[in-house]
Amino acid sequence: MAFTLEQLRGFVAVADELHFGRAAARLKMTQPPLSRQIQKLERAVGAQLLERDNRRVTLTAAGEVFLTEARRLLALADTAPEVARRVSSGSSGIVRIGFTAASTYGILGGLLNDLARELPDVDVDLAEMVTREQVAGLLDEEIDLGLARPPFDAESFGSRLLHREPMLVAARTGHRLLELGRPVTAADIGAEPVVMHSPTRARYFYDLVVGVVPVASENAVHVVSQVLTMLWLVAAGRGIAFVPASAARLPIEGVGFVRLATPVPEPVELHLLWARQSRNPALRRVLEVLERHTVSA
Amino acid sequence: MAFTLEQLRGFVAVADELHFGRAAARLKMTQPPLSRQIQKLERAVGAQLLERDNRRVTLTAAGEVFLTEARRLLALADTAPEVARRVSSGSSGIVRIGFTAASTYGILGGLLNDLARELPDVDVDLAEMVTREQVAGLLDEEIDLGLARPPFDAESFGSRLLHREPMLVAARTGHRLLELGRPVTAADIGAEPVVMHSPTRARYFYDLVVGVVPVASENAVHVVSQVLTMLWLVAAGRGIAFVPASAARLPIEGVGFVRLATPVPEPVELHLLWARQSRNPALRRVLEVLERHTVSA
DNA sequence: TTGATTGATACCTTGCCGGTATGGCGTTCA
DNA sequence: TGAACGCCATACCGGCAAGGTATCAATCAA
Incomplete structure (x- = not known):
């Protein structure tokens, strides 16, 4: 037979007070049922926990270590619902x-x-x-x-x-598009080689770019899906690329940015x-x- | 009102079986009292633990965490008497x-x-x-x-x-890094795919690796926290991994190890x-x- | 639509828990 | 030294709550 949490509370109270009567009062009950709780607990544990010598109560060695176990159990039992409630809320x-x-x-x-x-x-x-x-x-x-x-x-x-953010054109430092001093239009791009987005894996950017620069797909020299890869290819001089404005924060050596003219100012x-x-x-x-x-x- | 250990056992059984009838059978009782046990437990905890949708039973998020608390409590409750008995004897x-x-x-x-x-x-x-x-x-x-x-x-x-121990690179047998005949450096790794440590659950190793191999976070193909899992992924050819030297004692087929060059010789x-x-x-x-x-x- | 499955509910019975009363034992004073 | 007191254990009783049986309600499969 197993013990109950009530029995543990009883045991901890008695161990604290070393007195059944006071412990019972603390638990708002009378002394006899508390005595029986302890007896049952000792039977369940299989070891004597308290030495009652008809005048005073003392903890046995086993009771000493079981007391720390009992305290730990009760602490866990008290906090567990709190943990669950926090998750629930x-x-x-x-x-x-x-x-x-x-x-x-x-x-x-x-x-x-x-x-x-x-x-x-x-x-x-x-x-x-x-x-x-x-x-x-x-x-x-x-x-x-x-x-x-x-x-x-x-x-x-x-x-x-x-x-929302604007679309930029990324080009190698010194590229003519960077010198225009105004947003780049489809006409400016002409037959420029372009590092293009993958129509499958980066469909969003692909559609966006194709809607603005109809010729882009003609000049695609590479098709990739990661912005970082695009910028490396741009830095390597493979062509220009269309990237969202936040890409300008990437510290890539040798790449400059200029606004791309779009029907909507911040299409991304x-x-x-x-x-x-x-x-x-x-x-x-x-x-x-x-x-x-x-x-x- | 507080819950009882019996209710916890009931809850754990239901959580294991996800079925009140089978759980009740396992506890050698009938289903209705078990249902009530769980209801009482939920009232005592103050959160819904199980989702019963008249056809299947699932754990709620709160139930999930309460389950681990309950397991811990029961484990403690089971071992506590053992502990006391050992002292007693x-x-x-x-x-x-x-x-x-x-x-x-x-x-x-x-x-x-x-x-x-x-x-x-x-x-x-x-x-x-x-x-x-x-x-x-x-x-x-x-x-x-x-x-x-x-x-x-x-x-x-x-x-x-x-x-203290050195850091190793784990790679699939035959991998080029294993053939270098010298400790691996950040430059050797390049764009190699890496099975990376979780920055939250394995923060120690994460910080250690990132300090040595700055590019690692770029190439992370998986993020895990257990060394054994990393080695399995390496064996499966997903990439290389950084592990402490003692991991080389794990008998994983098809994985080789080579020293990683670090500022401190034995950083772990x-x-x-x-x-x-x-x-x-x-x-x-x-x-x-x-x-x-x-x-x- | 019907039968099967599954969790919830109603109601009954019983066993356990806590209460009161009291016993047993030891200590403490007069 | 014995009477009173203190303290834990035991006996017995009553209420409550836990488990069992029967049944309902909802859902799904055929």
Whole structure:
């Protein structure tokens, strides 16, 4: 037969007071049931815990070590519900965030700072993934929150526009386009070789660029999907590239930037994205915090 | 109102089976009282632990964390009588040691041998836990002694450097880095895909590696926290990994090791760690013995 | 639509827990 | 030295709560 937490409380009280009567009073009960509790506890443990010598009560050696065990058990039993409640209310927990590499250099830092300040007990796991992976990850609950670019299905996902930025042209230092002193237009580009976005893996940028510079696909010398790779290729003199403004923060030697003229001034959108079906309570709190989060451009 | 250990056992059984009927059978009771046990437990905890949707049962986020608390409580409740009985039958103390998985393959064995020889009347309980868990465990006296890596607070903890070892690069057999015949440097690694340490759960190694190989974070193909997992991923050809030398003792097929060049020759430290506040008398004696214990490299 | 599955509810019975009363034993004074 | 007191254990009783049986309600599969 196993012991109960009540018996432990009784034992700790008696061990504190070394007196059954006072211990019982502290537990707001009478002495006889307390005596029986202790007897049962000793039978369950299989060792004598207290020496009662009809005048005084003392702890045995076994009782001494069992007392620390009992205290630890009770402490754990008292705090465990608190832990669960905190998770349930979302004030503690884990939120897994997927993000595109490019968003790192824009707004992820400030966003994480806000979270750390307002929800210090929420752990954030970060995973770098492209938009398509994020969409899949949200659906099978691999991540809770995404930082991604359109398009995505408004039915299954909640989203919020987080950030807009202009499009830049990246070119090797000294390139003629950098000297224009004004935004670059499609006409300026002509037959310039272009490091192009992959139409499959970076479809968002691909569509955006093709909508502005119709000829671009003709001059593509490379097709890649990572902004960083593009800038390296630009630095290596392979051609020019179209990148979001936040890429200018990357410290790549030998690359300069100039604004690209677009119908919309800031066409590059980054959205917060989450699965409506998510049951992660921490996610709700995180969304509340990020609702108030504004992005400094 | 507080919960009982019986309710915890009920909850753990249901969480294991995700089925009230089977869980009840395992507990040798019928289903209705089990349902009520869980309801009472949820009221006592103050959070919903299980999602019952009349066809299937799932754990909520709060249930997930409460489950680990419940398991810990029950484990403690099961071992506590054992501890008391051992003392009752002559053992003079128990020391609980937390250790990281990696340290097992280095020095834990010899250390335990020393203890068994010099303090045969002290029982040793072992628990595998990461550094952060050890720090928490020491503070709430769940363990008495830790084998962990920096950093930790020198105010509340006593510590002693126990062991230093070099850092290795793990790569698939036949990999070019293994053929160099000399320690690997940051330049050798280049754009090699890397199985990286988690910056949150394996912060010590993360910081260590990032300090030596600045590009590592760019090429991270996986982020994990267990050395064994890293080696499996390396064996599967996912990339290379940075591991402490003791990991080379793990018998993983198809993985080779080569020294990583570091500013300090043996940068990986393992410390003995204990809470200054500890009142466990056996701990004092153990520390005296380990004071004389030296580690054969 | 119907039968099967599964968790919740209603109601009953019983066993356990705590209460009061009292006993046994030792200590303390007059 | 013995009477009174202090303290823990035991006996016995009553209420409550836990478990069992029967059944309901909801969902899913055929």
